[in-house]
Amino acid sequence: MNVVFDIGNVLVHWEPRALYRKIFATEGEVEWFIGNVCTQDWNLEQDLGRSFADGVKALSARYPEHAEAITAYDLRWHETVLGAIDGSVQILEELSARGTPLYAITNFNQDKFKETLKRFPFLNVFRDTVVSGDERVIKPDPAIYRLLLQRNGLAAVSCVFIDDSLKNVKGAEAVGMKAIHFTGPEALRVQLTGMGLL
Structure with a gap:
């Protein structure tokens, strides 16, 4: 997954x-x-x-x-x-250590994202990051999710998408992805464990 x-x-x-x-x-x-x-x-x-x-x-x-x-x-x-969300970063690192293929889709200005990458090096773990500012399309537009899938040869059903915005979660589900509405690291850990990913 x-x-x-x-x-x-x-x-x-x-x-x-x-x-x-x-x-x-x-x-x-x-x-x-x-x-x-x-x-x-x-x-x-x-x-x-x-x-x-x-x-x-x-x-x-x-x-x-x-x-x-x-x-x-x-x-x-x-x-x-304000800083990293430590519990989420720990989950990210655990997934990476298990060899889980990791990607990101973010609504982010392209210039600020480059600055943020320097500040938070753990964001370089992703195989691909779709940045809205680079692509001129934002979540929950179906095109931004499809871009990640097409660019990386991924099937939607083989992906689980995590977002704090419910409308963005719905956008991912609309293109066939599984999706988790993020409410905090603890709940995310429970959900990913339930899916056999942790």
């Missing part, structure tokens, strides 16, 4: 609020900014391959009064990545 990992909030903890709690005085201000300025939809444009410089420029033109905080999303981006 091939095991296909998501990266953000499965193997590394990503939380943009962590950065903005250093910038704004109250949780309400943080939530307003994330909900109205540096939104998930705006961030997905970077995951689809738009450069952070272009994204920041466009958004700062719309919200000039927040230009400094918007720019921080790029320049201080690593403050949104």
Whole structure:
């Protein structure tokens, strides 16, 4: 069985609020900014391959009064990545030690992903990583899962996909993959053990 990992909030903890709690005085201000300025939809444009410089420029033109905080999303981006999720990394290492074929599909800006690879060398364990920013397609679009399968000669039924986003899990199931909704390392270990993978 091939095991296909998501990266953000499965193997590394990503939380943009962590950065903005250093910038704004109250949780309400943080939530307003994330909900109205540096939104998930705006961030997905970077995951689809738009450069952070272009994204920041466009958004700062719309919200000039927040230009400094918007720019921080790029320049201080690593403050949104709080570290490895140790229990998940341990599972990854155990799977690797058993010779399990490991792959990844991630919604990630291509430039930030290259930086993240340097920071977290364990992400180099994958035989192939499909990065949305490189491919200009994001989960849960069926095309991104099929790209991994076609590029590596894999059958969907021979893959189990792990993601913290339920819609991305459903996307994998829609192309014929088995899938696990990640809620934490402990539950993941139980599920993979039940499948005979650990």
